[in-house]
Amino acid sequence: MRIVVDRELCQGHGVCVGEAPEVFRVAERRGDYAQVELLVDEPPERLRAAVEAAVRYCPNRALRIVEAPATPARSGGSAPASGTESGPAPRAR
Amino acid sequence: MSASATAMDPRRPWPVVSGAKPGSGHYDEFLVHPARFLLRAWRECGELAEFDLGGLRHLLMVGPRAQEAVFRAPDDQLSPSPPYRFMVPVFGEGIQFGAPLEVERQQVKMQSSALRLDRMKGYAQVIAREVEDWVAGWDDEGEKDFYDELKELVLRTSTHCLMGSEFRARLTEEFGALYHDLEVAVSPASIVDPYAQSEIFARRDRSRARLAEIIGAVVQERRREGGQHPDMLQAFMEAEYLDGRKLSEHEIVGMVIWIMFAGFHTSSNTATWTSVELARNPACVPEIVREVDSVYAPGGELGFAALRELPMLERFLFETLRLHPPLVTLMRRVLRDFAWRDVVVPEGDTIVVSPYVAHRLPELYPDPERFDPTRRYPDDVFAFIPFGGGRRKCVGNAFAILQVKSILTALLSRYEFELVDPPESYRDVMPSLILRTSEPCRLRYRRRRR
Numbered sequence: 001m002r003i004v005v006d007r008e009l010c011q012g013h014g015v016c017v018g019e020a021p022e023v024f025r026v027a028e029r030r031g032d033y034a035q036v037e038l039l040v041d042e043p044p045e046r047l048r049a050a051v052e053a054a055v056r057y058c059p060n061r062a063l064r065i066v067e068a069p070a071t072p073a074r075s076g077g078s079a080p081a082s083g084t085e086s087g088p089a090p091r092a093r
Numbered sequence: 094m095s096a097s098a099t100a101m102d103p104r105r106p107w108p109v110v111s112g113a114k115p116g117s118g119h120y121d122e123f124l125v126h127p128a129r130f131l132l133r134a135w136r137e138c139g140e141l142a143e144f145d146l147g148g149l150r151h152l153l154m155v156g157p158r159a160q161e162a163v164f165r166a167p168d169d170q171l172s173p174s175p176p177y178r179f180m181v182p183v184f185g186e187g188i189q190f191g192a193p194l195e196v197e198r199q200q201v202k203m204q205s206s207a208l209r210l211d212r213m214k215g216y217a218q219v220i221a222r223e224v225e226d227w228v229a230g231w232d233d234e235g236e237k238d239f240y241d242e243l244k245e246l247v248l249r250t251s252t253h254c255l256m257g258s259e260f261r262a263r264l265t266e267e268f269g270a271l272y273h274d275l276e277v278a279v280s281p282a283s284i285v286d287p288y289a290q291s292e293i294f295a296r297r298d299r300s301r302a303r304l305a306e307i308i309g310a311v312v313q314e315r316r317r318e319g320g321q322h323p324d325m326l327q328a329f330m331e332a333e334y335l336d337g338r339k340l341s342e343h344e345i346v347g348m349v350i351w352i353m354f355a356g357f358h359t360s361s362n363t364a365t366w367t368s369v370e371l372a373r374n375p376a377c378v379p380e381i382v383r384e385v386d387s388v389y390a391p392g393g394e395l396g397f398a399a400l401r402e403l404p405m406l407e408r409f410l411f412e413t414l415r416l417h418p419p420l421v422t423l424m425r426r427v428l429r430d431f432a433w434r435d436v437v438v439p440e441g442d443t444i445v446v447s448p449y450v451a452h453r454l455p456e457l458y459p460d461p462e463r464f465d466p467t468r469r470y471p472d473d474v475f476a477f478i479p480f481g482g483g484r485r486k487c488v489g490n491a492f493a494i495l496q497v498k499s500i501l502t503a504l505l506s507r508y509e510f511e512l513v514d515p516p517e518s519y520r521d522v523m524p525s526l527i528l529r530t531s532e533p534c535r536l537r538y539r540r541r542r543r
Contacts, residue, residue, distance in 0.1 A: 008164075008165050008483055008484060009474065009482070009483060009484070009486075010484075011205055011484060011486060011488055012202075012205060012206075012209075013205065013208075013209060013488075013491060014209045015491070026209075030335060032198065032202075033198065033201065033202050033205070033484060034202060034205070034206065057401070059490050059491040059494075060474075060486060060490075061474045
C-alpha cells in the first residue's frame with residue numbers, strides 16, 4: 001500500500017497523526033501552511049487499519065491509498081520519505 | 094454599464110443574467126436574497142453566469158470541475174482578499190485581509206494550529222456539559238424559538254472551548270449582542286462599500302471597539318497572572334510570526350473576533366437548521382436516536398471517539414448543510430487572467446462559487462430540493478463544499494462538525510422535537526450574507542421517556 005497526499009487540499013489538521021503516528025507527521029513550513037509529511041512511503045500491512053482510519057477521517061480528504069505493486073526494499077534511512085505527489089489536478093492554466 | 098443579454102462582449106463569451114438595471118446592475122435583486130438570486134442565475138445561464146453588483150462584474154462558476162479549478166488556483170491568481178475587504182473593519186486593520194498576504198497566511202496557520210484536533214479532544218465533553226446546564230432551565234415540554242436557543246448555546250459552547258472557562262463564566266448578554274451588530278453589518282451592502290456612511294456600519298465600529306475592550310481585558314489579566322490555559326486564546330497569546338514577533342493585543346483581539354465570527358453564526362444556524370429538519374423529518378429520527386443512545390446518556394461522558402460512531406447523525410447533518418449551507422457565496426478576485434476550459438476570465442472580474450447552487454445540481458443530487466439523508470453523495474471532494482475547498486477551506490470545519498454533533502447528541506438524548514408551524518413556513522432567509530432560518534423558528538420539545 002502506498003499513500004498519496006494531495007498537497008493542494010492539506011491544511012495540516014493532524015487527524016492522520018492521531019490515527020497513525022508511525023506514518024504521518026505535520027511539518028511546520030516556513031512562510032507557508034503546515035502540512036502532512038509521510039514518515040514511510042509504503043507502510044507495512046500491520047498499519048493498514050490505522051492508515052485507513054487516517055484516510056477516512058481526514059477533514060479535507062487529502063489522503064488516499066493506492067495499492068502499489070511491491071517495490072524493492074529501501075536501504076534503511078531515517079529521513080522522511082519524499083515520494084508524495086499531488087492527486088490528479090485538472091488545473092486552470 | 095451592465096451588458097444586456099444581447100450585446101455579448103467577445104472577451105466574455107458567456108451569458109449575462111437578465112434583469113440588470115442601469116448603474117446598479119443586479120444589486121437590488123441580489124440584496125433581497127443572494128442564494129435565491131444565484132440559483133436563478135444558474136438556472137437561466139448554466140455553469141457560467143455573469144452578473145453585476147453596482148458596477149463590479151461577477152462570474153458565478155458552477156460544477157465540481159469549475160469549483161475545483163477555482164479552489165486549486167494560487168492566491169496570486171485568484172485572491173479572496175479584495176472581495177472580502179468588507180471583513181477588514183470587522184476583524185481590524187492588520188488582520189486577515191487587512192494584512193499583506195504573507196502575514197495573513199501566517200495568521201491562518203495560527204488559526205489552524207489553534208484548532209488542531211489534538212487540542213480538541215476534550216471539547217465534546219465541555220459542549221455536552223454546556224447543553225445540560227442550558228436545558229436545565231427547560232420544562233418537561235414546551236415551545237422554544239430554536240434560532241434564539243441555539244444561538245445562545247453555540248455562543249456559550251464556542252466561547253468556552255475557544256476562550257476558556259474564565260471567559261465563559263463572565264459571558265454576558267452584551268457579548269452576543271455585540272457580535273450580532275457585526276453580523277448585521279456583513280451584508281450585501283458591505284460588498285459594495287464597507288465604509289459607507291450608515292448607522293449599521295457605525296454601530297459595527299462601536300461594537301468592535303467594545304469587544305476589543307472586553308477581550309483585551311482578559312488578555313491583560315492572563316499576562317499579569319500567567320498560568321496555563323488549554324484554549325485558543327492562549328494559543329494566540331503564545332503564537333509567533335516567522336520572525337519571532339508575537340501577536341500584539343490588537344492582533345489577538347482581531348484573531349479572536351475572526352475565529353468567533355467564522356464559527357459562531359455559521360454553526361448556530363447549522364444547528365438550528367438541523368433541529369428543524371429533525372422535526373420536519375420524523376421518520377429519520379428513531380434510528381438517529383438509537384445511535385445517540387448507544388454512545389451517550391444524559392450526565393454521562395461524551396468523548397471525541399464516540400462522536401465518530403454517529404454515521405446517521407452525520408449524514409443528517411451533511412444533508413442539512415447541503416440544502417442550507419450557511420455561506421452561499423465564496424468569492425475570488427481575478428488578479429491574473431484565469432483560463433477555464435475554453436474561456437478566459439479576465440483580470441479584475443470577481444469569481445463566485447456558491448455551495449447553495451453547487452449542492453442543487455440534479456445530475457449529482459437527483460430531486461435536489463428533497464431532504465434525504467439516505468441519498469448517495471457523489472464521490473467527489475469538489476461536489477459537496479459547505480466549507481469551501483482547497484487550501485483556503487474553512488480551517489474550523491472539523492471543530493464545527495464536532496460542535497454541532499455534540500450539541501445535537503446532548504439534546505436528542507433528552508428531548509424529542511416537533512414543528513409548531515406548517516412545515517413549509519420554515520424557510521431560508523438572508524438578512525445578512527449568512528443563510529439562516531426564518532423567524533419565528535418555533536419547535537415544540539418534549540422530554541423523552543426512557
